[in-house]
Amino acid sequence: MDISRHLAWGEVKEHKRIYGIIIVVISLTMTSFMLENAYLNYMMQVVNDTTKIITADVIIANSDYTIRDLYGTGCELRNAGEIADRIERELPGYETSIRVTAQGTYGIGAAGEGADACSIQGIDPLDDSISDIRSKIVEGRFFKEDDPILRGHTPFYIKIRGPGSLPDFTYGTGQRLLKNEKPYPIIVGATAAKLHPSLIKVGKTLDLTISMSGRETSYAGITVKIIGLYESGTPTLDAIVWFMHVDSLREIKGYGNITGRDWYIPGVGTFRGFNPIEIDRKRGDVVLVKAPEPFYQLDPIGYSEEVKKKICSIVPNLKVFSWHDFLVYIAGSMQDVVTLMVWGSMAVTLFLCGATIKYVMDSIILRKTREIGSLKAFGARDRLIFKIFLYQGLFIGIIAGVVGIIVSVIVMNLVSWYGLSMEFIAGTQLDIGFIVNWITILVALLLPIILSVLAAAFPAKKAAGLSPVEALRKGELSL
Numbered sequence: 001m002d003i004s005r006h007l008a009w010g011e012v013k014e015h016k017r018i019y020g021i022i023i024v025v026i027s028l029t030m031t032s033f034m035l036e037n038a039y040l041n042y043m044m045q046v047v048n049d050t051t052k053i054i055t056a057d058v059i060i061a062n063s064d065y066t067i068r069d070l071y072g073t074g075c076e077l078r079n080a081g082e083i084a085d086r087i088e089r090e091l092p093g094y095e096t097s098i099r100v101t102a103q104g105t106y107g108i109g110a111a112g113e114g115a116d117a118c119s120i121q122g123i124d125p126l127d128d129s130i131s132d133i134r135s136k137i138v139e140g141r142f143f144k145e146d147d148p149i150l151r152g153h154t155p156f157y158i159k160i161r162g163p164g165s166l167p168d169f170t171y172g173t174g175q176r177l178l179k180n181e182k183p184y185p186i187i188v189g190a191t192a193a194k195l196h197p198s199l200i201k202v203g204k205t206l207d208l209t210i211s212m213s214g215r216e217t218s219y220a221g222i223t224v225k226i227i228g229l230y231e232s233g234t235p236t237l238d239a240i241v242w243f244m245h246v247d248s249l250r251e252i253k254g255y256g257n258i259t260g261r262d263w264y265i266p267g268v269g270t271f272r273g274f275n276p277i278e279i280d281r282k283r284g285d286v287v288l289v290k291a292p293e294p295f296y297q298l299d300p301i302g303y304s305e306e307v308k309k310k311i312c313s314i315v316p317n318l319k320v321f322s323w324h325d326f327l328v329y330i331a332g333s334m335q336d337v338v339t340l341m342v343w344g345s346m347a348v349t350l351f352l353c354g355a356t357i358k359y360v361m362d363s364i365i366l367r368k369t370r371e372i373g374s375l376k377a378f379g380a381r382d383r384l385i386f387k388i389f390l391y392q393g394l395f396i397g398i399i400a401g402v403v404g405i406i407v408s409v410i411v412m413n414l415v416s417w418y419g420l421s422m423e424f425i426a427g428t429q430l431d432i433g434f435i436v437n438w439i440t441i442l443v444a445l446l447l448p449i450i451l452s453v454l455a456a457a458f459p460a461k462k463a464a465g466l467s468p469v470e471a472l473r474k475g476e477l478s479l
Contacts, residue, residue, distance in 0.1 A: 009395065026448045030400065040300070054121065054326065057322065058323070062318065072103040073210070077285055080098045087287070091291075099123065104120050131288075140228030149247050187229070187230055230243075301324050396456075
């Protein structure tokens with residue numbers, strides 16, 4: 001072992017009580033960092049499985065869009081296809097998807113069942129990398145190519161204009177009118193099936209009344225067949241959000257070329273017979289954007305805002321919401337406050353530990369001045385003296401980092417074994433879990449080392465700068 005490391009380790013052992021306290025404080029701080037960051041990584045996985053189903057990283061909508069509209073029927077976004085193409089062209093690595101949305105009501109008239117509502121998201125099964133519903137199916141199946149997605153052979157499109165302020169009602173999907181028509185396939189949350197077991201189950205046919213526009217009182221009656229149940233990890237979301245093929249919703253909302261002849265009956269409404277609708281896949285209500293995964297996940301909220309700013313610079317006249325905006329809307333900002341408090345307390349604790357290390361080493365140098373003078377009198381160079389105290393800081397940092405990692409791993413395993421949970425969105429239960437990545441471990445190890453070495457560098461430089469005569473004289477005076 002190098003003489004400077006040997007002498008440094010001897011100093012650590014000689015003052016093991018005070019150094020031990022410092023090591024414990026720093027290691028507990030690193031334990032807090034590890035637990036907070038591992039929990040934050042776990043929460044990001046929950047966000048990816050829940051909130052990002054609706055928003056991806058960001059969602060682009062009309063300028064009059066509100067965040068509440070994410071749960072309802074969106075107004076058509078003009079040039080949705082052009083916007084999606086522009087994002088992918090100007091931001092390499094970014095993925096986009098055009099989505100059509102609607103809000104539905106079901107259970108009306110069913111014996112023993114009250115009316116309930118759902119938010120219908122139209123997704124493209126061939127480009128489902130953003131929502132990834134396929135991997136969350138727990139019963140039934142995902143969409144297939146031979147599913148009756150488009151039913152353009154429906155011969156009637158009946159629009160009954162309500163008198164006064166009553167809404168218009170579009171009745172043209174064969175609901176109770178043409179029994180031979182095949183219903184639209186739909187995927188429903190497993191929580192909705194638990195809430196309404198007599199209405200919602202795989203293979204069940206269901207009547208839905210859905211809104212046709214986010215800014216007009218126009219509704220349509222459709223028939224759907226439940227082909228699968230999914231679970232995202234958040235029961236509240238699973239109870240509300242359902243998924244249809246995006247082309248099905250395009251047909252229902254008339255996003256395409258509808259041809260045919262109209263028959264108008266005064267006081268009743270308009271009847272239209274039309275040929276199969278030619279849907280326009282460039283039309284939609286919102287554009288979802290998925291950004292490349294960041295190199296590290298130490299600040300996912302900051303990265304979310306960075307992505308949002310990039311998108312806003314490309315579409316400055318449109319509304320852009322991030323997954324974090326949506327999460328704050330549905331769950332509040334308590335998670336952000338707790339994160340800031342933990343990081344703030346960690347910063348203060350680490351600063352105090354650094355100040356303590358400097359103070360302790362200053363005290364040791366004052367007491368060891370005579371010994372430093374003796375070493376220099378026998379030919380020890382400034383570099384040797386400097387390294388002795390620098391190695392003390394290095395040893396403290398390494399021990400503190402390793403102990404902090406070990407303690408945090410033990411705590412994570414105990415929590416996972418015991419199975420703790422917390423109240424989450426709308427009173428739902430969420431298990432407390434942890435996901436540790438290599439960057440978290442690396443930071444937890446390097447941060448205390450850097451802190452301790454920096455704190456030791458100033459006293460070490462001071463000790464190395466003492467002349468032999470001055471050190472011996474001060475040492476004698478201190479005796």
